[in-house]
Amino acid sequence: MGLIGILVSLALLMWLAYRGWSVLLVAPIAALLAALIAGQPVLAHWTQTFMPGAAGFVAQWFPIFLLGGLFGKLMDDSGSIASIANYLTKRLGTRRTILSVVLASAVVTYGGVSVFVAFFVLVPMAQRMFEAADIPRRLMPATIGLGAFTFTMTALPGTPSVNNAIPMPYFGTTTFAAPGIGIIASLITLAFGLWWLARAEAAARRAGEGFGTAVVLPAPIDEKLREQATAVGDFDIAELEHGHKAEDYPPAALAALPLAVVIVVNFLMAxxxxxxLDFAFLAEPAWGSTTFRAIGGVWSVMLALAAANLTVIAVNFRRMPKIRESIDAGANSAALPMMTIASLVGFGAVVSALPAFTVVRDAVIGLPGGPLISLTVAMNTLAALTGTASGGSAIALSALGDHFLNLAATYGVDPALMHRVTVISAGTLDALPHNGTVLMLLQISKLTHKESYGDMAMTVIAGVVISLAAVLVLGSLFGSF
Structure with a gap:
């Protein structure tokens, strides 16, 4: 009965989340249902299992969500995102529209800007570019998606995304884990995606298909979409309407400076x-009896985002007379996504505490092929079921992280390679049609799954799967590099 309870609760969580129910409410209900079916004490699991799991996630990741939300809002309200995007598209021109949009999407998201913030700049910009080049509007989501939430979120070393940060405490790594593997995976994903989009554009031109009818973008968002999006991102889209935008854009070089600060400071600190420096004192009980290896990566990202926020403020202080409003909105934007993913982690804590979970754990750990295969299967499965890379990896690692690390030690696999495989795996099947990021990009582009998802699946799933296969082969042959 316990295994049935786990499956039923997971199905309920998936269905209600897709229907737009708040995961803050759905996750504890699903967790308590699993405990009830398994014959476990329901109230004890809520207060003694679910809550410590959720609270532990908040305690560990609140600074990253807070500073990341603030950074995204300041970059948006200062006009920096628009300035960077406009510069890249003007330099490359309409003859290379698809490449322009991909690179603009990649630059701002690799630098730490939330994809949800970036979408509201990239979508109208992409429409102008696609209309000028007479490329079908239906290819816009696939193009933006390729640059915004594939390799820049999971594969490129140093990206400060939550997806790339979550494995750090479990494997004692940094965001720069397995840099060579990550760069190769990024190039494969990018090359395949650009090849597919060029092929789709050429086919459309042969068929006489042009841009189509222009619409006013970005489209407004609704509350259901907000709930779907908070489980997959690090920014509450309701806060986009708050704050105060600057009246003009900064020069492109100054606009890009905070993005460079994120990467450089993260690298230097990590x-x-x-x-x-000497952090031996961390072993004392007063500091959680931990090690620098376990938390150094988190500190590096925190310092990088803090430095980037200060840079945005310094560069744009005179242009943003009401900067306090933007700071408040940025800080508030972190609360709902953080609590939503924490609620998912609480659900995972209850499920992993059930006696029947040992069957699931043993089945995953015992898969033939070693830790890389076990890790790949676990991450892909949970990311696909939950529709979120960050939530799926957080659930999997909170339940199985120690087991994966022990398995890696047994097989002699570098934890850095485990980190990179974790992040790339979580970023593959998470982009199925029910994914909140996919839903948001389609809605604000005023396009449907029927019109655009086929090409999206090729650029944001197929290309990543191919790169993941290459990573598994290279990692098995040469280890981490």
């Missing part, structure tokens, strides 16, 4: 500065 690999140069912090490792040379």
């Amino acid at each position: 690999l140069v500065v912090l490792p040379r």
Whole structure:
């Protein structure tokens, strides 16, 4: 009965989340249902299992969500995102429209801007470019998706995305884990996606299909979509309407400076500065009896985002006379996504505490092929079922992280390689049709699954799956590099 309870509760969680119900409510209900069917004490699981799991996630990741939400809002309200996007598209021109949009999407998201914030700049910009080049509007989501939420979220070393940060405490790594593997995976994903889009554009031109009818973009968002989006991102889209936007854009070089600060400071702190300092005191009970290896990566991202926020403020202070409003909105934007994913982690904590979960754990850990295969299957499965890379990886690692690390030690697999495989795996089947990011991009583009999802599946799923296969082969042959 316990295994049935796990399956039923997961199905309920999936269905209600897709219907737009708040995961803050749905996750505990599903967790308590699993406990009830398994004959476990329901109230004890809520207060003694669910809540510590959820609270532990908040305690660990609140600074990253807070600083990330603030950064996204400041970059948007200062006009920096629009300035970067406009510069890249003007430099490349309409003859290379698809490449322009992909690169603009990639640059701002790799630099730490939330995809949800970026969408509201990239979608209208892409429409102008596609209309000028007479490329079918239905290809816009596939193009933006390729640049915004594939390799820049999971594969490129150093990306400060939540997806790339979550494995760090479990494997003692940084966001720069397995950089060579990550760069190769990024190039494969990018090359395949651009090849597919060029093929789709050429086919449309042969068929005489042009841009179509222009519409006013971005389209407004509704409450149902907001709930679907909070489980997959790090920014509450309701806060986009708050704050105060600057009246003009900064020069492109100044606009891009905070993005460079994120990457450079993260690199220096993770690999140069912090490792040379003495943090032996962290082993004391007063500091959680931990190690620098377990939390150094988190500290590096925190410092990088903090430095980037200060840079945005310094560069744009005179242009944003009501910057306090943007700061408040950015801070508030972190609360709902963080609590939503924490609720998913609480659900995972209850499920992993049920006696029947040992059957699931043993089945995953015992898969033939070693830890890389076990990890790949677990991440893809949970990301596909929950429709969220961050939520899926958080659930899987909170339940199985120690087991995966022990398995890696047994097989002699570098934790850095485990980190990179974790992140790329979680970013494959998460983009199925029920994914909140997919739903949002389609809605604000005023396009449907029927019109655009086929091409999206090729750029944001198929290309990533191919790169993941390459990573598994390279990692098995050469290890981490």
